[in-house]
Amino acid sequence: MKTENLTGTRRVWDLPVRVIHWSLLAAVAGAWASREIEGDWFRVHTWCGYAVLVLSATRLVWGFVGTRHARFASFVRGPAAVFRYARNLFTRQPDSATAGHNPLGGLMVLALLAMLLAQAITGLFANDQIMETGPLFGYVTAALSDRLTTFHKQLFDLLLAAVALHVVAALAYLFLKHDNLILPMITGRKPAARVPATDEIPGSRTWLAVVIALVLGGILYAIVRNAPEASLFVF
Numbered sequence: 001m002k003t004e005n006l007t008g009t010r011r012v013w014d015l016p017v018r019v020i021h022w023s024l025l026a027a028v029a030g031a032w033a034s035r036e037i038e039g040d041w042f043r044v045h046t047w048c049g050y051a052v053l054v055l056s057a058t059r060l061v062w063g064f065v066g067t068r069h070a071r072f073a074s075f076v077r078g079p080a081a082v083f084r085y086a087r088n089l090f091t092r093q094p095d096s097a098t099a100g101h102n103p104l105g106g107l108m109v110l111a112l113l114a115m116l117l118a119q120a121i122t123g124l125f126a127n128d129q130i131m132e133t134g135p136l137f138g139y140v141t142a143a144l145s146d147r148l149t150t151f152h153k154q155l156f157d158l159l160l161a162a163v164a165l166h167v168v169a170a171l172a173y174l175f176l177k178h179d180n181l182i183l184p185m186i187t188g189r190k191p192a193a194r195v196p197a198t199d200e201i202p203g204s205r206t207w208l209a210v211v212i213a214l215v216l217g218g219i220l221y222a223i224v225r226n227a228p229e230a231s232l233f234v235f
C-alpha cells in the first residue's frame with residue numbers, strides 16, 4: 001500500500017487569494033486612515049475605495065473560477081454543517097481536516113466579502129455634506145445619496161467589528177487550538193500532516209486573476225469616467 005508523505009508542506013492557497021487578502025487589509029486601512037487623519041486625503045480615500053471594490057469583486061469571481069480551496073463550492077456549507085462544526089469547535093484538536101476554509105470560516109469569508117462590496121459601492125454615491133462626493137453621486141438624488149452615505153458610515157463600523165472578530169478568531173485558532181491559519185495566508189502552504197496529498201492545489205493560475213482584475217478595473221474606470229460631474233473626480 002502506498003503511504004502518504006507527511007513531512008513538509010502542501011500548497012493550499014493560491015497566489016491571487018493571498019495577494020487579494022493582504023491588499024484588502026492595506027486598502028481598508030488606507031480608506032480608514034484617510035478619513036481619520038486631519039487634512040485633505042479624500043483622493044486617497046477614493047482610490048482605496050476603488051481598490052477595495054476591484055479586489056473584492058475579483059475575489060468574488062475567483063470564487064467561481066479560482067483554484068480548488070478558493071471556490072465557494074468548496075467551503076460554503078449549509079446551516080447544519082456550520083452548526084455541527086461550531087458545536088465541536090473546541091473539542092477537536094488542530095482541525096485543518098478542512099484544507100481550505102472550515103465551515104465557520106467560510107461563513108465569515110462570505111460576510112466579509114459582502115460587506116466590503118457594499119461598503120465600496122455605497123461610497124461611489126456618497127457625499128460629505130460639504131464638498132466631497134463619490135464619483136457616481138450625479139446618478140442619484142441628493143436624498144438618496146444622503147441615505148447611502150449614512151449606510152456607508154454605519155456599515156464601516158460593522159465591517160471593523162467583523163474584521164476584529166475575524167482577527168480574534170485567527171488568534172484563537174493559533175493560541176487555543178495550536179492551528180496556525182495566518183502563516184498559510186502568507187505562504188500559501190499548510191503542514192503536510194494536516195492536508196491530504198489529494199487536497200494540494202497544483203498551481204495558482206495567477207494570470208487569470210490578473211486578467212479578471214484588469215477587466216473589472218477597466219469597467220470601473222469606464223463607469224466613473226463617463227459619470228455626470230466626473231471631472232470633479234480623481235482619475
Ligand code: HEM
Nearest residue numbers: 017024025028100101102105109112163167170181182185
Ligand atoms: C481589513 C482587514 C481584513 C479583511 C478585510 C480580511 C478579509 C478576509 C477574507 C475576505 C478572507 C477570505 C480569504 C479568501 O478566501 O480569499 C480572509 C481570510 C483570512 N484572514 Fe483576513 N482579513 C483582514 C485582516 C486579517 C488579519 C489582520 C489577519 C491576521 C491576523 C487575517 C487572517 C486571515 C486568515 C488566517 C484567513 C484564512 C482563514 C482560514 O484559513 O479559513 N485577516 N480574510
